Amino acid sequence: MAIGALTACSSSGSGGSTDAKTGGDASQSAPAAGKGGAKLPPKEALLASAAVMEKAGSAKLAVKGGEADDDGTVDYVWKDPASFLMTGTEDGKEIKALVVGGQMYVGVTPDMAAVAKGKKWVSLDASDGSAEDGNETASLNAMVQVMNPAIQLAAAAPTATLAGTETVSGQSTTHYRSEMKAEDLVSKMKLDGALKPKVLAEIKKDGDTVVVELWINDKGELVQQSVTGSSPKAGDKPETITYSGLGTVKATPAPAAGEVLKLSDLMQQMQ
Helix, strand or coil: CCHHHHHHHHHHCCCEEECCCCCCCHHHHCCCCCHHHCCCCHHHHHHHHHHHHHHHCEEEEEEEECCCCCCEEEEEECCCCCEEEEEEEECCEEEEEEEECCEEEEECCCCCHHHHCCCCEEEECHHHCCCHHHHHHHHHHHHHHHCCHHHHHHHHHHHEEEEEEEEECCEEEEEEEEEEEHHHHHHCCCCCCCCHHHHHHHHHHHCCEEEEEEEECCCCCEEEEEEEECCCCCCCCCEEEEEECCCCCCCCCCCCHHHEEEHHHHHHHHC
16 A cells, blocks of 8 residues: 555665855855854755745755665655655655545556545554554654654754765755764654654664764755665665755645545545
8 A cells, every 4th residue: 555665764864965165145044154164064065955945944855875776756744734745766666655634545547446445545544443553654744744754853953063065966965974862863753642653663763873964055954865774674775855846835735535535535435
């Protein structure tokens, strides 16, 4: 049901890039420089960039690599009303997944069409047994929030170090690296109390610490990021997420009730 493609994003990591040089309006270029044009220290640069990305509120994400070595795109809005629409491939077939209003939907595939009877989405809900013990809900929430650049930057800031300068997506960027405890990353996430331990357990599958690579441009914007655990699974490949179209992506509405079939109902009909 495409859960594998979704959880691959959280288990193998994510990528983004930011530039910390000065330029233009202070609210947009704070990560660039301090007094006299000197660059801000890594911690301050990442915190300033977090504010820039929080203000942007949305972006188009290009995902490359990961467990399945498949590419995908995401229309991601992390400000309210938040939404996360992913289009990718699994076993050579296009799959879609949508998270909106705390609910997850998976697009109906050709294999499901006859049973779905015209409905376009299948809803997954821990309460009806379609996401056993809430583990897949936790996986999804972990993935969605790990991809949130404002969360990633704020969590990475205290332990950030300068890794150099690089050109990413045609932009001059400053490269930072940070290794943090999984607990510190989860503490920055906006999650219900009951979900936090499940998300933490999901992230810790790759180790107790999280290694984050961040590239920031001269406007303080995250251009690309990469996240890996300290103990990645065998066969995992680096995954990068590149951000573009900051502030231009519109929230994806929840599908109409008539377009949705519960996974439990779908499975019952298939049986």
